[in-house]
Amino acid sequence: MHIFIYDKTPEGLLTVVFDAYSRKIFPDLLLGEGEPLPLFHDEIYTVVTDEDKANRVWNALEKKLSKVALSMITVSWLSELPEIGLLLFRYIRKNIDAPCAVEMNFGDPDVLELSKIWKKVGQEKHRVQQFLRFQKAADGTYFAAMEPLYNVLPLNIAFLKDRFADQQWLVYDLKREYGYYYDLHEVIEVRFPEKEPHLLSGLLSEDIMDKDEILFQQLWKQYFKSIAVKERINPKLQRQFMPVRFWKYLTEKQG
Amino acid sequence: MNESVLEKLKILAESARYDVSCSSSGTSRPNREGTIGSAAGWGICHSFAEDGRCISLLKVMLTNSCMYDCAYCINRRSNDIPRATLAVSELVDLTIEFYRRNYIEGLFLSSGIVRSPDYTMERLVRIVKDLRTVHRFNGYIHMKSIPGAGRELVQEAGLYADRLSVNIEIPKEESLKMLAPEKDFQSVFAPMRYIRDGVLQSAEERKRFRHAPRFAPAGQSTQMIIGATPETDNDILRVSSALYKRPTMKRVYYSGFVPVNGYDNRLPALKQPPLVRENRLYQADWLLRFYQFKVEEIVDDSYPLLDLEVDPKLAWALRHPECFPVDINRADYEMILRVPGIGVKSAKLIVASRRYGRLSAEQLKKIGVVMKKARYFITCNELPMLTVNELKPENVRRLLTQKKNRKQDDRQLILLFREQEQE
Ligand code: SF4
Numbered sequence: 240m241h242i243f244i245y246d247k248t249p250e251g252l253l254t255v256v257f258d259a260y261s262r263k264i265f266p267d268l269l270l271g272e273g274e275p276l277p278l279f280h281d282e283i284y285t286v287v288t289d290e291d292k293a294n295r296v297w298n299a300l301e302k303k304l305s306k307v308a309l310s311m312i313t314v315s316w317l318s319e320l321p322e323i324g325l326l327l328f329r330y331i332r333k334n335i336d337a338p339c340a341v342e343m344n345f346g347d348p349d350v351l352e353l354s355k356i357w358k359k360v361g362q363e364k365h366r367v368q369q370f371l372r373f374q375k376a377a378d379g380t381y382f383a384a385m386e387p388l389y390n391v392l393p394l395n396i397a398f399l400k401d402r403f404a405d406q407q408w409l410v411y412d413l414k415r416e417y418g419y420y421y422d423l424h425e426v427i428e429v430r431f432p433e434k435e436p437h438l439l440s441g442l443l444s445e446d447i448m449d450k451d452e453i454l455f456q457q458l459w460k461q462y463f464k465s466i467a468v469k470e471r472i473n474p475k476l477q478r479q480f481m482p483v484r485f486w487k488y489l490t491e492k493q494g
Numbered sequence: 495m496n497e498s499v500l501e502k503l504k505i506l507a508e509s510a511r512y513d514v515s516c517s518s519s520g521t522s523r524p525n526r527e528g529t530i531g532s533a534a535g536w537g538i539c540h541s542f543a544e545d546g547r548c549i550s551l552l553k554v555m556l557t558n559s560c561m562y563d564c565a566y567c568i569n570r571r572s573n574d575i576p577r578a579t580l581a582v583s584e585l586v587d588l589t590i591e592f593y594r595r596n597y598i599e600g601l602f603l604s605s606g607i608v609r610s611p612d613y614t615m616e617r618l619v620r621i622v623k624d625l626r627t628v629h630r631f632n633g634y635i636h637m638k639s640i641p642g643a644g645r646e647l648v649q650e651a652g653l654y655a656d657r658l659s660v661n662i663e664i665p666k667e668e669s670l671k672m673l674a675p676e677k678d679f680q681s682v683f684a685p686m687r688y689i690r691d692g693v694l695q696s697a698e699e700r701k702r703f704r705h706a707p708r709f710a711p712a713g714q715s716t717q718m719i720i721g722a723t724p725e726t727d728n729d730i731l732r733v734s735s736a737l738y739k740r741p742t743m744k745r746v747y748y749s750g751f752v753p754v755n756g757y758d759n760r761l762p763a764l765k766q767p768p769l770v771r772e773n774r775l776y777q778a779d780w781l782l783r784f785y786q787f788k789v790e791e792i793v794d795d796s797y798p799l800l801d802l803e804v805d806p807k808l809a810w811a812l813r814h815p816e817c818f819p820v821d822i823n824r825a826d827y828e829m830i831l832r833v834p835g836i837g838v839k840s841a842k843l844i845v846a847s848r849r850y851g852r853l854s855a856e857q858l859k860k861i862g863v864v865m866k867k868a869r870y871f872i873t874c875n876e877l878p879m880l881t882v883n884e885l886k887p888e889n890v891r892r893l894l895t896q897k898k899n900r901k902q903d904d905r906q907l908i909l910l911f912r913e914q915e916q917e
Pocket of ligand 1: 560561563564567568570605606607674
């Protein structure tokens with residue numbers, strides 16, 4: 240068994256591809272630095288991430304693969320699943336080796352598996368668009384926090400910037416402890432060394448809210464209650480479309 | 495804006511909630527400098543109410559006072575219910591403030607009829623115009639066109655709204671006249687025609703002047719109430735099919751009758767809205783729009799009611815064993831689409847993948863085919879031949895419906911709104 244160790248960055252993965260082809264040895268297992276090794280293995284090779292090698296691999300892929308297949312690679316990377324590195328490696332390798340790209344061959348288990356992950360990440364991205372809730376702070380900034388299953392905030396920046404172009408906002412990933420701030424001109428990535436209470440709870444406390452915030456929250460909760468048809472109450476269906484894991488930060492689901 | 499709006503919003507949302515549509519799809523419009531918002535094209539459900547239905551728009555009436563007396567409607571004039579009217583500024587504030595918090599995609603505005611159809615329509619038009627031109631709201635707007643409203647007002651509404659709708663409510667005119675004495679088909683179909691003319695005319699103009707104004711870019715929709723009158727599924731689906739043949743009709747919604755006015759004995763006393771039937775109608779509608787079925791393949795005079803036990807596609811397959819089995823590795827896309835257990839997505843995957851080699855049952859399963867159903871209707875690489883022809887349709891039906899005998903709440907079978915937004 241051949242093991243490659245890399246730094247778990249996208250560039251690192253592309254360097255893995257480059258090195259594997261130049262050494263003509265292909266990994267059976269990809270590990271991050273410091274991850275436990277299996278008992279039996281032939282060889283361990285440590286990859287040194289190299290911008291230039293990574294670019295060469297990516298350029299080659301851009302020539303061979305469609306836009307959809309390329310997005311499948313970049314988007315499913317954000318799943319952060321432990322097996323994603325090796326799966327992507329195999330997918331890339333199959334595409335390089337085949338005379339024409341195998342990206343649409345869903346009969347191939349790796350292609351199918353990857354397309355499933357790609358879809359799941361896409362769905363989580365969409366759920367951010369659905370279930371993100373802004374609360375207006377006294378300084379005029381709109382604040383929203385979430386804990387998406389996958390690292391999908393970056394996929395939503397373009398959408399948020401377009402839609403909420405004329406308001407300042409901060410969206411924050413509580414699980415990964417970073418977010419994006421928009422100041423009416425550009426979006427920047429932000430991290431906070433000191434955690435204010437709302438960066439832990441995801442909710443603004445009343446003393447730092449805009450004066451009308453409570454009223455609009457009440458109005459929305461009232462609307463949410465009134466719009467349901469009593470004769471059709473169906474909590475199971477509601478949960479199917481709006482999984483409970485999102486409720487914690489949904490305005491309409493706050494006490 | 496103050497606390498009194500809370501009570502009004504409660505009344506007016508409760509009055510608006512029986513309108514099923516909440517879709518925000520059909521318009522893709524990026525933000526423009528100086529405006530608020532965008533339209534996403536594919537529609538976004540921002541929440542799901544306790545009844546499991548999508549909340550995409552702020553669905554509210556301008557007023558729930560009404561001079562008409564439609565028997566099936568909670569807002570009819572003879573009902574003694576609280577009435578309210580929103581001020582224009584309140585409606586604008588609610589829309590924009592909800593929008594800024596990502597609660598909604600936009601507004602779905604309707605109204606009870608006050609004074610006259612035209613008078614009411616004019617008030618609605620003024621609001622959507624204000625939202626667009628004064629407040630620069632660039633999100634989604636769905637406006638109900640008032641039955642009986644004149645051409646000019648409908649023409650103007652289409653300049654500001656993304657979608658317009660006029661509800662048929664009752665599929666046959668004699669039933670409509672019995673339950674809604676102030677309405678007739680003319681009052682419904684005339685505004686529908688104005689909307690269609692507006693959309694087509696604007697499309698024509700935009701070919702010549704790229705900057706000619708867009709007219710209701712998301713087209714129109716309508717709704718029929720199910721189970722309030724004796725019409726069969728055949729009657730209902732014929733109306734839908736005829737409507738879909740006309741340009742601009744994007745969606746027909748089916749609303750299982752909720753007996754809001756129990757005292758009116760022109761209406762049936764239902765214990766529960768007919769939810770399973772409603773679901774079957776949505777499935778049949780789906781077959782009309784995406785599966786290339788003709789309405790007479792789904793229902794006809796000798797088969798006027800949809801099968802409540804199995805979905806309409808399976809019902810069709812069981813009536814037509816001679817069309818099966820379908821060879822997955824050879825058959826046309828259209829025929830693969832007809833196999834129970836294979837949806838649009840898996841049919842496309844099958845056609846894309848089989849170019850690389852013959853597909854096996856195992857691969858079909860992984861692709862997302864519901865083999866439990868499909869196995870009786872297909873052949874592929876290695877599947878043993880035990881299809882609907884050897885087993886006989888009645889036995890396949892029994893095999894596929896057995897599980898449902900376990901006590902199960904029918905409502906939980908309903909999956910209809912999952913794909914609702916993807917028009
Ligand atoms: S006109 Fe509309 S609001 Fe008025 S009673 Fe009839 S259905 Fe209800």
